[in-house]
Amino acid sequence: MxxxxxxxxxxxxxxxxxxxxxxxxxxxxxxxxxxxxxxxxxxxxxxxxxxxxxxxxxxxxxxxxxxxxxxxxxxxxxxxxxxxxxxxxxxxxxxxxxxxxxxxxxxxxxxxxxxxxxxxxxxxxxxxxxxxxxxxxKTKSQLAIQPGVFNTDFPGLVFYADKVDKDTSRMHSVFVRDSTRKGITATIVAPFGEILTDAKNGRLMIHLEDGRIYQQQKEQLSVLKFRNYNVRIPLSDLLQGYSVDEPRPKxxxxxxxxxxxxxxxxxxxxxxxxxxxxxxxxxxxxxxxxxxxxxxxxxxxxxxxxxxxxxxxxxxxxxxxxxxxxxxxxxxxxxxxxxxxxxxxxxxxxxxxxxxxxxxxxxxxxxxxxxxxxxxxxxxxxxx
Known part of the structure; x- marks a missing residue:
């Protein structure tokens, strides 16, 4: 047997x-x-x-x-x-x-x-x-942001950095134009910035320090100072429609x-x-x-x-x-x-x-x- x-x-x-x-x-x-x-x-x-x-x-x-x-x-x-x-x-x-x-x-x-x-x-x-x-x-975003070049690869966002440290990927003299929100355009200027990831929540963002936000809504213009500010990059566009937001039940x-x-x-x-x-x-x-x-x-x-x-x-x-x-x-x-x-x-x-x-x-x-x-x-x- x-x-x-x-x-x-x-x-x-x-x-x-x-x-x-x-x-x-x-x-x-x-x-x-x-x-x-x-x-x-x-x-x-x-x-x-x-x-x-x-x-x-x-x-x-x-x-x-x-x-x-x-x-x-x-x-x-x-x-x-x-x-x-x-x-x-x-x-x-x-x-x-x-x-x-x-x-x-x-x-x-x-x-x-x-x-x-x-x-x-x-x-x-x-x-x-x-x-x-x-x-x-994140790697692609770091490669996309070249010093002295306006980057328009991300829909609704325009990035510019005067200098980029190749070793630490830290950016200097950063300019961001954010028009992802309907009816609101924000221009962000900061002396320093870097790309951060939040894999748990599926987020990729540009972290800015000690800058100003010039926000225009219709005919009103407001100026805000910040210590730390994050600009979220739409990963669904960067990853060809694949969503990495909050996990689904499966x-x-x-x-x-x-x-x-x-x-x-x-x-x-x-x-x-x-x-x-x-x-x-x-x-x-x-x-x-x-x-x-x-x-x-x-x-x-x-x-x-x-x-x-x-x-x-x-x-x-x-x-x-x-x-x-x-x-x-x-x-x-x-x-x-x-x-x-x-x-x-x-x-x-x-x-x-x-x-x-x-x-x-x-x-x-x-x-x-x-x-x-x-x-x-x-x-x-x-x-x-």
Whole structure:
């Protein structure tokens, strides 16, 4: 039995690795196309692009791990069923129940890995991704502000610095014209300035010291002195529309989500945002459990569809996961709109597939099989 479980586990791990790598490759290619303008404008190196993709990996692994788990178990037991290995094992006195430990342990390990992505990996990735983008924007801004040149790269802002220290990036004799606010134009003059970043809040700003603000609104002109003043640079324009403002619920860490939910309306967020937070919390708990549910659902399904070729098995397994994901997406939409409780919307798919797994496992033990034959229609020519 140890040898049998070891071989099953080895095959499961191999298919899981290949399928997960393939899905990740396709998604990363799509992300390259999505961020192509960002990469080109920021002039990122291959190493910097690789770091950004590494930070995005936990976000995708949270969703891809359940489907890779389901696919690996389905294809493994479909092959064993098609090659009559399961029949041979049953003739030797081994029931299907005695083959469960290997896929069960495999599903538990995948569930634990997905829990790690959900609780820790996702927040680590999003925080570092935002920080990296802000750092790239800061570097570009420092390069854009050349001494003795009026810079107009940022919409609504004009920068000028008489001198720029290359080592510290500290600017001398700074002039800023700010027309980002409607109906108000502010001209700021300061002897010193520098570029600062606030990665936590996704902000990039020009920090000015000991200057004056000449603010014009209609026909009124006011002059203000300041000790310290920050001019915020619009990062959405600098980063080709990618927003690094306040994190959305799906970008928040686990502790942050729980904190916002406990505070409720006192956190300063509206009801819709709080519903999204509740949905995100349930999603991060239900998706890891989906590894166990879908994996144990795939095992009897593969035994029932006996004689099915691997390529068709791949299509069927993807279709079954599409059914699960459609139910999950519907639950997310209903939960965010307030039509149903997030607990119901996010956990119904797991409950339905868990119940189906029990039913199909009994059918598989009774050796109830569905022989599927897929044939291409033949075209016949009729002669007159």
């Amino acid at each position: 140890k040898l049998l479980h070891r071989q099953i586990f080895k095959e499961l791990a191999g298919i899981f690795t290949i399928s997960l790598s393939g899905f990740m490759g396709l998604i990363l290619i799509g992300r390259i196309l999505q961020f192509r303008e960002l990469f080109m404008t920021q002039s990122l190196t291959a190493l910097e692009m690789g770091k950004l993709f590494l930070y995005l990996c936990p976000f995708f692994l949270l969703v891809l791990t359940p489907i890779a788990t389901m696919l690996s178990i389905f294809l493994t037991f479909l092959r064993m069923s098609s090659d009559n290995e399961i029949t041979a094992l049953k003739s030797g006195g081994l029931s299907l129940y005695r083959m469960i430990p290997a896929p069960l342990v495999f599903c538990i390990l995948c569930t634990l890995a997905d829990v790690f992505f959900s609780m820790y990996g996702l927040s680590w990735g999003t925080e570092n991704f935002r920080k990296a983008l802000v750092d790239f924007a 970008e928040m860490g686990w502790d942050k989500l729980l904190s916002v939910q406990r505070q409720g309306l006192s956190s300063g967020h509206d009801g819709r945002f709080l519903r999204k937070v509740s949905v995100e919390i349930q999603k991060r708990m239900s998706l890891p459990v989906a590894c166990l549910v879908l994996g144990m659902f795939a095992m009897p399904i593969a035994c029932i569809f006996r004689g099915l070729k691997q390529q068709y098995g791949l299509i069927i397994s993807m279709g079954l996961f599409l059914v699960y994901y459609t139910m999950l997406s519907l639950g997310i939409s209903l939960g965010e709109s307030g039509s149903v409780s997030p607990v119901i919307g996010l956990w119904v798919p797991n409950i339905v597939f868990a119940a189906a797994a029990v039913v199909f496992l009994r059918l598989a033990v009774r050796e109830t099989t569905l022989r599927v034959k897929i044939r291409l229609p033949k075209l016949r020519r009729r002669t007159a």
